[in-house]
Amino acid sequence: MSNYDEDHIDDMDADYDMDDDMGEEHHGRRFRDSDSEDEEFILSIPDTSSADARKGKDIQGIPWERLAITRDKYRQTRLEQYKNYENIPNSGEAAAKECKPIEKGGMYYEFRQNTRSVKSTILHFQLRNLVWATSKHDVYLMSHFSVLHWSALSNVNTELMNVQGHVAPREKHPGSLLEGFYETQVSTLAVKDNLLVAGGFQGELICKHLDQEGVSFCCRTTYDDNAITNAVEIFDTTSGAVHFMASNNDCGVRDYDMDRFQLCKHFQFEWPVNHTSLSPDRKLVVIVGDDPNGLLIDANSGKTLHSMKGHYDYSFASAWSPDGRIFATGNQDKTCRIWDVRNLSKSLHVLRGNLGAIRSICFTSDGQFMSMAEPADFVHVFDVGSDYNKRQELDFFGEISGMSFSPDTDMLFVGVWDRTYGSLLQFGRLYNHSYLDSLF
Numbered sequence: 001m002s003n004y005d006e007d008h009i010d011d012m013d014a015d016y017d018m019d020d021d022m023g024e025e026h027h028g029r030r031f032r033d034s035d036s037e038d039e040e041f042i043l044s045i046p047d048t049s050s051a052d053a054r055k056g057k058d059i060q061g062i063p064w065e066r067l068a069i070t071r072d073k074y075r076q077t078r079l080e081q082y083k084n085y086e087n088i089p090n091s092g093e094a095a096a097k098e099c100k101p102i103e104k105g106g107m108y109y110e111f112r113q114n115t116r117s118v119k120s121t122i123l124h125f126q127l128r129n130l131v132w133a134t135s136k137h138d139v140y141l142m143s144h145f146s147v148l149h150w151s152a153l154s155n156v157n158t159e160l161m162n163v164q165g166h167v168a169p170r171e172k173h174p175g176s177l178l179e180g181f182y183e184t185q186v187s188t189l190a191v192k193d194n195l196l197v198a199g200g201f202q203g204e205l206i207c208k209h210l211d212q213e214g215v216s217f218c219c220r221t222t223y224d225d226n227a228i229t230n231a232v233e234i235f236d237t238t239s240g241a242v243h244f245m246a247s248n249n250d251c252g253v254r255d256y257d258m259d260r261f262q263l264c265k266h267f268q269f270e271w272p273v274n275h276t277s278l279s280p281d282r283k284l285v286v287i288v289g290d291d292p293n294g295l296l297i298d299a300n301s302g303k304t305l306h307s308m309k310g311h312y313d314y315s316f317a318s319a320w321s322p323d324g325r326i327f328a329t330g331n332q333d334k335t336c337r338i339w340d341v342r343n344l345s346k347s348l349h350v351l352r353g354n355l356g357a358i359r360s361i362c363f364t365s366d367g368q369f370m371s372m373a374e375p376a377d378f379v380h381v382f383d384v385g386s387d388y389n390k391r392q393e394l395d396f397f398g399e400i401s402g403m404s405f406s407p408d409t410d411m412l413f414v415g416v417w418d419r420t421y422g423s424l425l426q427f428g429r430l431y432n433h434s435y436l437d438s439l440f
Contacts, residue, residue, distance in 0.1 A: 001126050001230055001249060001274050001290060001316065002087070045421075048114040059111050060396055060421045075395070078377060084356035085125065085375075086332055088292070091313035095333035098310075099352040106392040108369055108381050109412045109427035117157060118150050118424035119143045120401040120415030123201075124187050126274070126316055128359040128373065129231055131402030131415040131424075132191040139413050139424065140191040141402065147189070147198060149210075150424065152411075160208065161215070163198070167206060170214035173261035177218045181206070189402075190232040190244065195258060197244050199229025205246060207258065217261045224250040230289075230316075231275040238282050245285075247273040253287065253302075267302035269295070277318040277327060284341070286327050288315035294329050296344065306344045310337055319361040321370070321384070328370060330358030336372045338388060349388050354378050360402060364409040371412065373400045379414055398422060 045061045053059050064071050084092055120131055120141040130142045137152040145164035150157050161167065168180025185201040191210075198206045203224070207217040221229065231247040242258040249272040255265040273289040278299060287295040294308040294315060308329065317330030326348075330336045336358045337347035353374040360373040363384075370382045379394040394414065401415035414425040 001124075001228070001272055001314070045116060047116055047423075050110070050112050053111050059114050059425070060398075060416070060423065061114065061116070062397070062421060074397075078397070079354060082355045082376070084332070084334060086313055087290070088313045088332075091331075091333040094312045095331070095335045095350065096352060098350045099335060100349055100388075102351065102382075102388070103386075103390045104393055106381070106383055106390045107430060108383065108392050109394070109429055111425070112411075112428040113152075113426040114423050115150070115155065115426070116421075116423045117155075118148070118415075119422045120417055120424060121422075122399055122401045122417050123185055124228070125375070126357075126359065127187050127230060128316075128375070128400055129275075129402050130186075130189050131404050131413055132189065133404040133406045133411060133413050134191055136406040136408055136411040139404070140189070140196065141415055141424070142186050142189055142198075145183075145186075147186070147196065147208075152426065160196070160210070161198075161206075163200075163206070167215055167218065169216060169218045171216050171261075173217055175219055175263065176261060177220060180215075180218050187228050188231050190234050192234040193236070193242060195234055195242060195244070197232045197234060197246075199232050199246060201228045203227030203229060203248060203250070205229065205232075205256075207244075207261070217258075221246060221248055221254055222250045222252065226250060226272070230273065233276060233278060235278050235282070245276055245278060247276045247287075247289075249273075251289075253285070265300075265302065267297070274314065274316045275318050277320050279320050279327070279341075280322055280324040286318045286320070286329065288318050288329050288331075290314045292331075294318070296341070308337075308339060308344055308347070310347045310350070311335070313357075316357065316359050317361045317372070319363055319370070321363050322365060322367040328361050328363075328372070330361045330372060332357040334358065334374075336361060351380070351382065351388060353380065354393075360400070362403060362405050364405050365407055366409055368409070369405075371403060371405070373403045373414070376400060379403055379412075381412070394425075394427065396425065 132140045139150045146159045147161040163184035186198045188199040190197050194210045196208045203221040226249045228249040234244045246254045251269045253267045271290040277286045285297050285299045292311045296306040311331040313332035315331045320327045336351045338349040356375045358372045363370045373379045376399045381392040382388045383390040398416035398418035401417045403414045412427040
């Protein structure tokens with residue numbers, strides 16, 4: 001991924017809205033009128049419920065009736081003017097020629113709630129894995145220097161950890177930096193099974209058990225200048241131990257045992273690793289990074305089993321289907337490719353976004369749906385059962401900090417970062433209960 005460069009990221013204390021550039025990705029013309037610049041206006045915008053949306057209210061509370069531009073016109077302007085960030089010039093144009101036509105208009109998740117008190121912020125313009133749902137009621141995210149828990153039941157935000165000051169472990173483990181860290185700039189986050197792991201720009205890893213006070217473990221993966229932690233994945237091994245895998249810009253992938261807080265494996269590659277995904281059977285790992293080709297490696301030995309060729313730029317997202325046979329990779333060439341592990345000579349499908357890079361991918365736990373998020377404005381939900389031929393398009397405005405299905409598949413949460421309209425969007429799954437018709 002791109003180096004930590006002030007030209008490519010927002011200052012964390014700076015005002016930011018949809019009109020600002022994040023890195024080199026252009027967000028189009030203004031859509032707020034002068035009145036809406038006022039802090040009083042920002043605070044007065046209420047949350048939006050599903051009932052409000054059914055009455056015609058914009059799901060983000062944007063008062064289009066007060067503006068000099070309609071929503072449709074502004075959408076068209078964004079599509080025309082948004083500049084996708086590319087490491088390899090014209091990669092999007094090259095990839096577009098291979099994309100399959102997809103039927104739009106699917107309806108799998110309906111809008112439920114827009115919560116404006118939840119501000120899910122972004123630090124690096126290429127890394128968008130900062131929203132995690134551990135149930136349909138519990139969401140974890142970054143808001144500036146705060147790691148927050150938001151409860152959909154109580155509608156309450158709780159700060160779990162503030163990394164602006166001094167963060168130090170309360171336990172003693174070999175390899176843990178007992179002096180801790182100061183002013184950690186969190187680049188990525190993962191939450192699962194009562195464990196939270198935050199990765200930082202200087203290779204920091206901070207581990208916290210959600211049911212315990214304080215921080216359990218702190219370490220620095222590397223002291224290289226290009227040390228940023230790009231992604232973290234928490235998983236259970238086949239023996240039941242809790243591990244996590246960290247992907248770093250120093251070309252390394254590291255596997256940590258969280259029962260003993262020890263580094264178990266360290267694999268090195270020829271280019272910075274932006275994201276990894278472990279297969280459901282824990283035998284294979286998909287590796288993507290600063291190279292158009294992805295890798296499938298043996299999870300135990302780190303040996304490369306296959307190189308996936310097809311993308312035209314660098315990749316930042318990957319995910320396995322629960323069936324352990326299909327996986328997906330997301331790229332700055334604006335595409336998501338679907339692969340079958342039984343035949344990796346060519347991808348099964350090439351799915352394209354609207355504005356920019358595919359920076360996040362998730363499958364539902366039942367494997368029925370796959371979602372992919374662009375840098376801004378669009379999340380696409382594909383019907384896997386239709387062989388990815390049908391999709392729902394979630395359309396809003398703002399940078400996407402992350403997205404997450406709840407483990408039971410009932411909810412899809414999307415973090416939106418914008419100074420005025422930043423929020424947490426909540427969508428609920430629609431179920432087909434046609435079998436009930438026979439009862440009446």
